[in-house]
Amino acid sequence: MKHWFRLHRLALASTLRLFLANPLASLLNLLVVGIAVALPLGLYTVVANLQQLAGRLPTEPQASVFLTPSANAADLARVQALVKADSHVLAVRHISRDTALKELEQSSGMSELLAGLGSNPLPDTLSLTLREGDTAGLEALATRLKADAAVDQVQLDSDWARRLASIIQVGREASNTVAALFGAGLLLVTVNLIRMQILTRRDEIEVSKLIGATDPFIRRPFLYFALLQGLLGGLVGLAVVALSLDRLNGPIAQLAKLYGEHFALKLPEPVALAVALAIVLLLSLLGAALSVRRHLRALDT
Template sequence: MRHALAQNIGVMRRMFASPLAAFLNILVIGIALSLPTGMYVMLQNAQGLVAQLSGTPQISLFLSMNAKTGDIDTLRNQLAQHPAIASVEFVARDHALEQLKQSTSLADVIGGLSQNPLPDAFIVYPKSGDAQALDVLRNELAKLPKVEHAQLDSAWAYKLEALLKFGRMAVVILASLLSLALIAITFNTIRLQILTKRDEIEVSKLIGATNGFIRRPFLYFGAMQGLLGGIMAWLIISLSLALLNHQLKALSELYASQFVLRPMSLGDSLSLLLFSLYLGWLGAWLSVARYLSQAEPR
């Protein structure tokens, strides 16, 4: 046990024997890992936003400008009895204008209008959230008399969802490629380490060291380098999020909303560290295995 400890300390000493080289390696690994992880964090945030916005799908029915009160009542009854509709909300044109004046900074522009440009509208809450059923319902409602336009409000959310799927795939590809890069970096670092330790390996083998004994310090080194790279990636992401949130605060104040990028969750952070540790270990293992298979005395 104490020997293993001594070996560990030896690894550390070796690492800090050339601190600049070690730091550069860790930085490269950190940057390589932070790219897909950062993208992943952004996607998580976007996904949260989509879930928030598209939680209840709704269809907006804009009536034609010449719709009379009678037409509106008929339509209200028709909608209320429709089997696929959960509830209906009527938004009178004057009310809509009033809301618009309050919620945005367009009050001045609206005040200058000679007449209300907004139509009367129904907001329909369908029972089903299924994309296809919503589409069928939207088409059906669009054909009702006095309905000028039927808009599925959550359509954009579905488009965004598709976009997110695309983004997730991009993250997977990027993560795979950069994981390979991490393995390659470790492989090469360990290969160089082995070259400087060739004498030690040879002597150790000649006096009865198992391959496991020879492998161990290099595996520690690889895993340690991977872990430090993971910590570096975490710091890069956390710092970037803090900087982005600072800017985002000003931006979201302009839009009168409260949107902040959430940092990485504890689970995601731990996964990142474990994954980077494992990749470093794997790179080292491959490197030592390759060397040992060549160095075996015949």
């Protein structure tokens, strides 16, 4: 066991010497790995944050029925009876003109400006909670409501939420595709880098084999080199994503404030980050193993 630990300690020391022998090239390689990690991880982070934001939105379809400013109590009662009689409507909430104006004053902070309007320009509104599923029935309901003279506009409030969910699905598939492409790129970069290391130390490897060095002994420093490069490059990628989110969160917070919301981009959970780093290490190790195996076989022939 002591001999085994000693061999790994020697391999790790050889790996550190490889890094320190050419610090500029090592730094450039780490930046390449870091960028390969940062791009798919950053895209995944944005999609995960949008998914979290979408989860705060109402999932059931909703609609708003805006009455004309001239609609009276009889018109309101008629429209209410029309929507309540429809099987697609689960619940109806009446928002009076005065209530709508008060909510607008509280949310916009423009009470003085609205007070100077004189009369209330907002109409009575019916907020509908609809039943899922029958798109044709919902469209037929909207058509019947629009045909009433007291109805000014019918708006399906959940359409944009469904569009957002579709965009998130596209983003998720795009992040998976980008991750696969950059993962393959990372594998090829590691294979090429280890190949260059082997060619640089070809004479040393041949002499080592002549004096009895085994393939695992020769292979071990290159595997450690790939693991160390993957670990440091993965940390560089995480740092790039974290710094990018920090720069974006300022403008995003200001934008969210305009809509009366509080939202900030966050890094994925530690488990997700650990999985991403483990995948980087695995790809680096796999690339190194393939490259070393191929070139050691070439040296034996």
